[in-house]
Amino acid sequence: MRRRCALVAGAVLAALTTTSAAAPPEEGPGPEAARQQGTITNGGDPLGGAEVRLYRAGDGWDDPATVLGTARSAPNGRFEIGYHRPSDPESVLYVVAEADPAGDGYRAQGRDPVRLTAVLPASRRSRVVVNERTTVATAFSMAQFMEGAHIAGPRPGPRNAALTSRNLADARTGGIARVLAAPPNGDRTSTLRTFNSLANLLASCAGPDSCERLFRLARAQGQPPARDTLQAALNIARAPGHRAGALFRASRTQRVFTPELESAPDAWTLALSYVGTGRELDGPGNVAFDADGNAWIINNYEFGADPRETVCGAEQVVKFTPDGRNAPGSPFGGGGVYGAGYGVTFDPRGDLWVGNFGFQGRGCEKDQGLLSRSVSQFSPAGLPLSPRAGWRVGGIDRPQGTVADRSGTVWLANCGNDTVTRIPGGDPRDAENIDPGSELLDTPFDIAVDTEGRAWVTGNRTSNVLALAPDGTPVASVEGGGIDAPMGIASDSLGNVWVANSGIIQPPCGDISIEDFLESVLDPRPEASVTMVDAQGRTPDSPFENGGLYIPWGIAVDGADNVWVANFGGQRLAHLCGADASSCPPGHRTGDPISPAGTGYTSDALVRNTGVQIDPSGNVWLANNWQTRPRLTNPGGHEMVVFVGLAEPVETPLVGPPQRS
Template identity: 50%
Template sequence: MRRRHGVLLTTALLAQLAAGPFPATATAPGAPEPTAQCGVVRSGGTPLGDAEVTLYQAGDGGHARPRVLARARSTEDGRFTLDYRRPDDPRAVLYVLADLPGAGRTAAATTDGTTTDGADLNGPHDPHGPVTLAAVLGGAAAPPELVVNERTTVAVAYALSRFTGPAGVSGTHPGLQNAAAIAHNLADTGTGDIAATLATPPNGHLTSTMAEFNTLANLLAACVTGDACDRLFDLARRPGHDRPQDTLRAAVDIAHDPGHNAAELFDLARTSPSYLPALSDAPAAWTVALRYDGNGHEIDGPGNIAFDADGNAWVTNNYRYDADPTVPVCGGRALLKITPTGQDAPGAPYRGGGLYGAGFGITVDTTGTAWAGNFGFQGDGCPIDPTPLERSLSRFAADGTPLSPPEGLQEGGIAQPQGMASDRTGTVWTANCGGTGVTRIPDGDATRAREIPLPGLRKPFGAAVDPADRLWVTGNGNDSVQLLDPDGTPRRTVTGGGLRRPLAVATDSRGNAWVGNSGILPVPCAGSTADDLAAAATSATDDPATRPGASVTLIHSDGTPDPAPFTNGGLFLPWGIAVDGDDTVWVANFGGHRVARLCGTDLTACPPGHRTGQPISPPDTGYPSDGLDRNTGLRIDPSGNVWLANNWRTVPLRTNPGGHELVLLIGAAAPVPSPLL
């Protein structure tokens, strides 16, 4: 998926507000029955009367125009009723915009696609300024009364931030539908309050996200009921983009560039403390980090993530779950499948197929089959000998049925498998961290698996395929990267460019490879142990001298590395790495509680004046969150959410060092199609 140019959400949507009333028609046989949706528009506890409320069906396609379904005007007590017919498509996403008097107008689209003239968005407006509030109706059961307020607006702005364009809100399945559903994890459209997912553990008062979300709502309230609209729009304006003209678009712009003017926006939000609890200090960035823990007693040491065609997250689990870090745990025997909204998929977690202590290796192939690498992770004190259990792969059907035998798939020289990747032909690859090469499984046929020795590679770890189906593999043990042709022929060994204890690798749309250099982390295979990894990780502090070499290396598609690595953006023990749909680069860190974001090779997706590798996230802190622990896997889903695996606790105990959550940065990245091939 390529970049969506510009955020023209409200300009286009307001263009439809002048559409005339629907003609009266008889109900066709089999047509949906008329539906009445009641609702109320509020700012905090204050009803907002005389708001023009419009119900839309989001466009089905990247540039499709949304369709007006109903319109009403709120009464003095803020209430309204929308009479409409539910679309035939059960996947249709419906949302409401409430536009207060004084909001500007552009040329307005009618229901038949023609336009009528309206006032210029830049024209005069009342002291409240152009105010547009929003709420998602589709994606969850409609409440008896729909509340539209600043909280529901922030939920829409973040969850749907990547589905905007000249025609309005539009997108394809499953990204748009999943994004609409996730909006209900942030705000409760039946009450206007914080949604249960955000309000309760592992979120709630355990992290600062709930307070941050309320502060963002207060920021919009400063415009809705105050006189701060011009200040809000000036601060929210992204470099190189048009100034937002209403509250919804301002919130979308903040979601796209959360580190821009963060402190100034916080100061403005404090002028309208309508929603509590709120932040007491300015954040480094306005990223909204939401934690998932599945059923609450299954995630322990999540290693890496892969998405299927529906946007479900398949997750490896290092350890058997136990909430007590002092209790010795053996290797995880459960493969997780988490829905986009954070629940277990039907029948999940899945067991069998030789699964034991899976690590960083997981992929979903062209058929929707999930593969996991059995590394043999376990805590100190587990009585099981992991040696016979760390030399196999496990394979599962889309419904969780194990397709590998009880001892796992052992063909092709599997040895402590870590990074995995699959290509468009169905070929599956795995890096053998405990060996000297990779295993290639053509067409996913394990009987044809073969080992490809790579003498120039020690501790093969990260693996990624590029658009030409070539494989890139990192060598954590000798600061190198190996490039292989699709048939497995070794093409080039890459050294230099700042490669130092490299871990994950990702490729962009131009065939370039991006490598996360941990600098000091030895992966626990081929002679190194988990104790070595823990010692290196705990030695890193805020002093850069304690984590030398923490960086990202760009290797061009011809195998030539950039002479110098990239070192800013909040990099702190880089591990997982991914490239989003705009070719910008995201990096997880095994320390520092932060995510880094770097400008990629497509400079049009970066702030003006940025160069390739220059940080987009704040240089000193990255995008920090107290919801993050020690992160390994990082992936981007079809809705533009950045998923991270809280693999280890900040202070790990060797008996059970595992973390217990997945963390999503909501709507932070350009969406990526799934599965990642």
């Protein structure tokens, strides 16, 4: 891919050598002289004689990683490196250890079979244990920023990825991190067992006869075998569905880390569940990321642990840090927020806008009709800028999709009255209502802004996409290409828009009740697909299918213009090749499934998902919106589920088409 080629060049062919590949060690006094101590283990045993390097990650594609110091591990695996701390306290520091347990034979072939790594703990004075668990954690979290032993990328990508790495492995002990070990993760999902199986897979290289098998199975498509254990882990993280069964069998040759998987996964993905304080999320509908990669999440319902007890609409917006912790000051209330659905966006100023759909559980006695006709606005600090009742302007009625364009105009799809609200420059005083007529737009659901500034609106009941000029004038209606009961829509950087065709969903707007909606989604699996519409309104002869599509709802495009789809059924994430097939695995064409064709990337952490978005570290976030078998008093799910390191990073906040970070 373009980004990875640039990184290899910036690191001076770092992946091909083990000496002088990175920038030279930093000279001169730093803020403080320091020593990093630790232990290297391989297959559960100390690894002596390993060459150990301490790196500072680069802060951009053209800023290669820097070696801060080196050492060689003692027979008991211990090492100590003296160095000067970087002047930036937020620098990402990590250790890479290289050794050859098979002797000089692999060295003669230019290979280092065992290469292990760990991101240092937040407390720089902690000792570290570098092993297979810390290597898997680093490889998956840094999958979009690492080549060879070198990590580099623009802020906040690698820095946030380091936080995610610490949610998987505890580098102080080489064990499982607290987030992965405890609910809602731990024994509640298969992620912990998958993580241990991946570590066992790398541990298979502890024996001199096992490396070749691992390297062959972890070969990147169209490339030679992996050259070391770290490269094997990176290859698996970037193509998790490739040879999944064979890799599982190889993982069973070493049983160092437990508990582990008992059967092969459809793909080697790691999905973490985040709940903040555990009393905030109920029916999360969508998420938007600010410039620092913090996640701002909207909820359908006020939190209630018991699905049998009625809940009313959520009156707050939740902010998570990039690693899923509750951010200071969160949740944020006021400004008219009530029962937000799918609509949340940042504008170019950094203000947050939330469409208030008015969701509430059956039995809530609040006036839903009154509370579902506004949009709320918050400052970057979470202060409400809209009045207590929200901005009730431009004919807003049960808004869903809510997006801002690069001029600062805010667009809302009014599911309740078949119109679109346009707020030029984000000034509610200038708001206008656009009514193209129900024959052109019936039950609008979502909006995406293309490279020309046009707003494309999905019409759920008209099974079309309506294009509006930047001034709001309707300019085209597209009905071909298999568009069928569309929900989400997303634009790419090449001028195309991508439509998620549910094939069956009828949003609870107008004369469709929540009971009607529930009945439709509990029916057997419908035909599901995705349609690409180009800048001229043209579509393929038939839509794109497979990849695990099952009641598609949300859709997002990553920094390489590939496509990700959240499904309201099937507990899966779908991944399709985008319009630029050069960024896809060899042999893939536009629309082909990259995720396993029959299943997608499944996870038992998922329930019914609506929103899907990509963060600046390449993590894919999904909103666990409804329970699999919901009670209408409180049907909401309670988690955000994050697939670690799967996608090309996106610059945030996302305003208009995605840009590679």
